[in-house]
Amino acid sequence: MIFRQLFEPLSSTYTYLLGCEETSLAVLIDPVIVAVERDLAEITRLGLTLAYTLDTHIHADHITAALELKKQAGSKIAAPACDRLPCADLGIEEGRPLTVGGIVLHPLHTPGHTDGHFAYLAGDRVFTGDALLIDGCGRTDFQNGDADALYKSVREKLFSLADDVLVYPAHDYKNRRVSSIAQEKKRNPRLGGKRTLEQFKNIMANLNLPYPTFIDYAVPGNRQCGVCPCELPALLEKYCRHMTESRQG
């Protein structure tokens, strides 16, 4: 399997390109609209045909490139069925693998960050979206987030995978790129070791995170498989200025 982990620095998002060597068919997991050119260039360079884009959930921090890639590359849009997106070509459900050439992606319903969140298992790699991050997890305070559900999704579903399964998250803010189920079971400070549900809920209830910068634009845009608000250029500029200033400060 051809494999590329691609990083988009504005939202610190990892997009995963999986390609089948025999059929040259490819799938992109969690593509980001501002990185469409990068993704298309990589796909062309590798001689692949993009068959599907596949999102783990309705993102609140960036806009999916699904619709734009459909327009430019002719790819189909796969998304969790329970989110009922009219723009999706294929609704993902647990128990119904998505097959792209020789690549088989097993959807794992992992609610908690959002209620419609899925992880995808392909061979010895699991793409955990925002359910399980390296030494962390996604927040649970919007989009029907639910700490009880996330604890169950991670501890009962993801942690029941084999120890050596590689964990590829949707984000990392410290340039870490990969972990494993054994590593997260052992040392994830929120969900690993002997953390109880009560401890986890207490951690999540006291994160005191700010209201997400883009959520009011990203969620409606992503419910349309990736439509940017007209205000996006100005928003991005404002966001970049804010990030630059806060890093200097």
Place this chain on the structure above:
Amino acid sequence: MIFRQLFEPLSSTYTYLLGCEETSLAVLIDPVIVAVERDLAEITRLGLTLAYTLDTHIHADHITAALELKKQAGSKIAAPACDRLPCADLGIEEGRPLTVGGIVLHPLHTPGHTDGHFAYLAGDRVFTGDALLIDGCGRTDFQNGDADALYKSVREKLFSLADDVLVYPAHDYKNRRVSSIAQEKKRNPRLGGKRTLEQFKNIMANLNLPYPTFIDYAVPGNRQCGVCPCELPALLEKYCRHMTESRQG
């Protein structure tokens, strides 16, 4: 490929079991003598035949299980040719891959931690021994260690591998299990980013590490492919007591 990352807690060593599904032949990278029973049990459980043990270098912190596994499982001993171990069945050299069934291991001479150190590349995984650790590297103050050579080995040889190659080190002391070339290039605090040779040499010259507990036993024992000193049980007991006390303190 069957793959298992096995952890030995006394020396915090990772041993890697690679198995070929078609031929059932297996290789163990950096097996540890105190974990022989564990390794044999796993090999039996998976229905594999151990064809080779393969060490990355002459270890100073634990004794290899190569000779013991040869006795108990009939495996051959592969070790860096330049170390000239009379007990080795096969001398490893760069440019001459070790093939075990469908598994092909490409030796990469990576001196600096020891002069005879090798990393092994198998598909999209590199077993980096003590040359490159997650957010770190092996020390360079004994066994012909050389910070200049290690800088070159990591920056020129290992960092020239593809970004998505998975880095599997010989040790981790914080329960981390896996990294990638992109991750280490970006954030390894000793060797990543824009670290110059002078900065690296300065870091390595000022680590102020204690003389290794086992080195005077381990190195002669490992030069015989894994012979324990008669004092080992007493030494281990002393070491365990020391570790327990220092963790409590």
